[in-house]
Amino acid sequence: MDNRILKEANKLIKEDSLTRTNIKGVHLYKTTTFLPRTPLTYDFCLVFVLQGKKIGYLPNRRFEYDCNNYLVVPAALPFECETIASKEEPYICILIDIKKELMHDVISSLSKEDSKKCKLVQRAVFSDKVTMDLEDSIYRLLKALQSKEESAIIGDAILKEIYYRIAIGENSHFLHKMFLENKMEAKMTRTLKTIHNQYNEHLDISTLAKEEEMSVSSFHTHFKKVTTLSPLQYIKKIRLNKAKDLLTRQNFQVNETAYATGYESSSQFSKDFKSYYGYPPKEAKASFVII
Structure with a gap:
């Protein structure tokens, strides 16, 4: 990323934290602390790293997103992530929630030639290269964010431009296909x-498959291609990510957290939580969202 982009971002960031901006769904994040491999969940968003680096981990896959490679998450996906940051070189990023209607408008407007340029990417998370055109769009977004008036008047237009740059990226195949019913x-x-919306309910795999007019075996196969997880593994990780949020942000007790996230047994919940995070739920500490 161009240094002028980092300069504009620092005008908006007040401290090490998640910073809201004048455009809903657009946030800045800064940390000076190295964070070891930690579970987290992204949901339908873009991540542009301006300084520092993230290393993401999925089963049998490792990927990086940094100043030269942005991250696209077209669906809620739990994975593990390591943050490379220090006081001398903080990790700074822009997090942009993807507006489905706006992205659909962009995707449906693309020519067939643009769509054919994309590589076949089956997983619901991918990284792509930052282009000079994309850098220019991000710079103008940061400039606009410094004014409520500019954000309100031209914010969506700049976001749409960024969506377009993402949609014509080399690895955006999955993004294209997900908007075709x-x-x-x-x-x-x-x-x-x-699953993301109903994680606290009983989720039957055969019912989920039937809703999409698929056999259970076909459903399992395609689900794992997209997420690298089986449906049951995915449901468990979503529940545990939600559980941590309830424990650290809403001060839930362990028992009520277990039942609020769909567990029938508090002891099983505690066992799964410790296996996933490395410490028992009663030791979960309040913290900022790790982006």
């Missing part, structure tokens, strides 16, 4: 959203 990527994205 009958495509397998779109079916899996709808399923992930259902």
Whole structure:
């Protein structure tokens, strides 16, 4: 990323934390602390790193996003992440929630030639290269964010431009397919959203498959291609991520957290939580969102 972009971002960031901006769904984040491999969940967003680096981990896959490579998460996806940061070189990023209607408008307007340029990417998370055109769009977004008036008047136009730059990226195949109703990527994205919204309810895999007019075996196969996890593994990780949020941000007790996240047994919840995070739920500490 160009140094002028980092300079504009620092005008908006007040301290090490998550900073809201004048455009809803656009945040800045800064930390000077190295964070070891830690579970987290992203949901339908773009991450542009201006300084520092993140290393993401999925089963059998490791990927980096930094000043030269942005991250796209077209669906709620739990994975593990390491943050490279220090006082001398803080980790700074822009997090942009993807507005589905706006992205759909962009994708549906693309020519067939633009769509054909994309590589086949099946997983619901991918990184791509930062281009000079994208840098220019991000710079103008940061300038606009410094004014409520500019943010209100031209904010969506700049976001749409950024979406376009993402949509014509080399690895944006999955993003294209998820907006086509009958495509397998779109079916899996709808399923992930259902799980994300109903994690505290009983979720039957055969019912989820039936809702997308799929056999259970086909559903399992395509679900794992997209997430690298089985449906049951995905549901468990979503529940545990939600549980940590309840414990650290809303001061829930362990028992009520277990039942609020769909567990029938508090002891099983505690066992799963410790296995996932490395410490028992009663030791969960309040913290900022790790971006």
